Amino acid sequence: MKRLEERISQDGQVLSEHVLKVDRFLNHQIDPVLMQEIGKEFAARFANDGITKIVTIESSGIAPAVMAGLYLNVQVVFARKRKSLTLSEDLLTASVHSFTKNETNEISISKKYVHKDDRVLIIDDFLANGQAALGLIDIVKQSGAHVTGIGIVIEKSFQDGAAKLRQLGIRVESLARIAALTNGKVTFTHKQVEELV
């Protein structure tokens, strides 16, 4: 997605060879117009897949997921990283380790909102080593629903998450794919996915 790549080049900060900070438009400050375009792009890529629900994870997945939900005309459920007092009934849970934050969270969604006949699109802001995505897949599979695909805003293709997910046979659509973060610069890849795995 060209406009997203331009925005990453313009406003992303390369903090190290592994860390790209995009808190100017995605992770802290959010650009609603860019989110709308991202939502439309996800909706276009999964338009013919019979998606019935979107599952994401708080907090940075919510904006792109809700915009995708708007254009796919489906409800969005966000997994919580902490338990809520008013969200105490039957939960589906998984453990997710964040290498960036060096912490493990128990993520959860209510059983009420994902059902075995759902065709689920999982959306998240970043895909690096795939831990969050694998946790979300775990939860969705516990519900008996079908994981129809994964939509990622920014894939760090030099880490192994995307390959792991594709090896599970899951379709991954990433709107920007980063080959490298070297010398403070972002290099994108547009290679066919088959060449990557």
Added chain:
Amino acid sequence: MKRLEERISQDGQVLSEHVLKVDRFLNHQIDPVLMQEIGKEFAARFANDGITKIVTIESSGIAPAVMAGLYLNVQVVFARKRKSLTLSEDLLTASVHSFTKNETNEISISKKYVHKDDRVLIIDDFLANGQAALGLIDIVKQSGAHVTGIGIVIEKSFQDGAAKLRQLGIRVESLARIAALTNGKVTFTHKQVEELV
């Protein structure tokens, strides 16, 4: 906002005389079409106020705030409840106690994204005793920006948050105002605000 009230009546669960659960369309599962309508309504109510930025708080404020930002054509910043490793530079912080969750969070936003010449619209999902809103006002004022107004999806008018904020001279626009949660039933109020304070 009639459609929001209908949705609350239809899908909200009254857990006690103080607790309304709306995780079917706002706090866990999110209805993107309803969020779009909420965003348009906030944008209409603050259309002539020269808003330059929206500030909200993760996680349930994000969806309505991003939709409002879309229609007001401004960027959205969400306060975090926990510190991020890649969000370590100059922060504006405030302490917020949640009576529902019985915990105190340090909320923060980066100084980079709210400036003294900003006219800020604060958006949140619920207004009860006003703790989160007061924390967000504190942060915005620390930046030197002007708090132009507060947009609330659901106001529990029987608690004192709305009155506290209005007594500070801050304009509060709540899309649904709840007079009481009694006998498992939601009763709305449409009284003029002046009568409430």
